[in-house]
Amino acid sequence: MALIDLANPTRFLTLTERVLPWLAAATALAFAVGLYLVWAVAPDDYQQGATVKIMFIHVPNAWLAMGVWSVMSIASIGTLVWRHPLADVAAKSAAPLGAAFTFLALLTGSLWGRPMWGTYWVWDARLTSVLVLFLMYLGVIALWRTVDDPARAGRAAAILTLVGAINLPIIKFSVDWWNTLHQPASVLRVGGPAIHSSILTPLLVMALAFGLLFVTLHLAAMRNEILRRRVRAMWLMQAHAAQGA
Amino acid sequence: MDLGPHGAFIIAAYVTAALVVLGLIAWVLADHAAQRRLLADLEARGVTRRSKSEAA
Numbered sequence A: 001m002a003l004i005d006l007a008n009p010t011r012f013l014t015l016t017e018r019v020l021p022w023l024a025a026a027t028a029l030a031f032a033v034g035l036y037l038v039w040a041v042a043p044d045d046y047q048q049g050a051t052v053k054i055m056f057i058h059v060p061n062a063w064l065a066m067g068v069w070s071v072m073s074i075a076s077i078g079t080l081v082w083r084h085p086l087a088d089v090a091a092k093s094a095a096p097l098g099a100a101f102t103f104l105a106l107l108t109g110s111l112w113g114r115p116m117w118g119t120y121w122v123w124d125a126r127l128t129s130v131l132v133l134f135l136m137y138l139g140v141i142a143l144w145r146t147v148d149d150p151a152r153a154g155r156a157a158a159i160l161t162l163v164g165a166i167n168l169p170i171i172k173f174s175v176d177w178w179n180t181l182h183q184p185a186s187v188l189r190v191g192g193p194a195i196h197s198s199i200l201t202p203l204l205v206m207a208l209a210f211g212l213l214f215v216t217l218h219l220a221a222m223r224n225e226i227l228r229r230r231v232r233a234m235w236l237m238q239a240h241a242a243q244g245a
Numbered sequence B: 001m002d003l004g005p006h007g008a009f010i011i012a013a014y015v016t017a018a019l020v021v022l023g024l025i026a027w028v029l030a031d032h033a034a035q036r037r038l039l040a041d042l043e044a045r046g047v048t049r050r051s052k053s054e055a056a
Helices: A003-007 A009-041 A050-082 A089-119 A125-146 A150-164 A167-177 A197-244 B004-044 B050-055
Strands: none
Touching: A003 A009, A009 A050, A009 A197, A050 A089, A050 A125, A050 A150, A050 A167, A050 A197, A089 A150, A089 A167, A089 A197, A089 B004, A125 A150, A125 A167, A197 B004
């Protein structure tokens, strides 16, 4: 099967039904291994103590917060340039997942900040730009719910998503451009990770687990959205038939 | 296991993350069941998709 064949929603549904159980199993396995490493193997940090365990949730969710918006941005290009049938389905289905991951990044960061910084929140560039990202997720979700016609909603949401993508480099480089309380990058940085492998390995396994969770839930949510559009099309056909009768 | 003086923050982070992840899974599963039910209901009333009726 060529990749382009997946543009057909029926083929996409067939493939999704086949792949989803395996993805769900891989996600569960990755979480089992990741949580075992976090709670049974990884040492406490010499400065943070056991509070470093919060980082194993915070960092993957922070990466996903930006990663999901990147996925939505690529899908938005598909909507605006090629009018790909699955592009706005992909963007719409990803938005609530991205909002949830961003919420978790903010909340776990806050719960880490209170004991480590002495405050739940500061209006520094990193925290504020991630809060803006969260609000943009809510804005895109609201836009999808406001416009009835999925095609019109898709184009409007795609424009908003691409405009919002400007925030991604701001989030990434905020810790370099401004003097922030949030520490600079310690994994995705020039010169390699600055974290010891005893902490880095569980972190990467947890990142893999959350990444697999996103892929699994995204495919499942896309499947639901395709079915929702079928229901809508059938309702419209029924309404037209009733008017014609 | 000793979580130190900030154990409550660690537990709160993990419990919240678990609740959000379980909530997402429940939402996706419930939505799937709802869409399947609506489709079955429409098909039971004789409404078929255009592509399906054209193929027949």
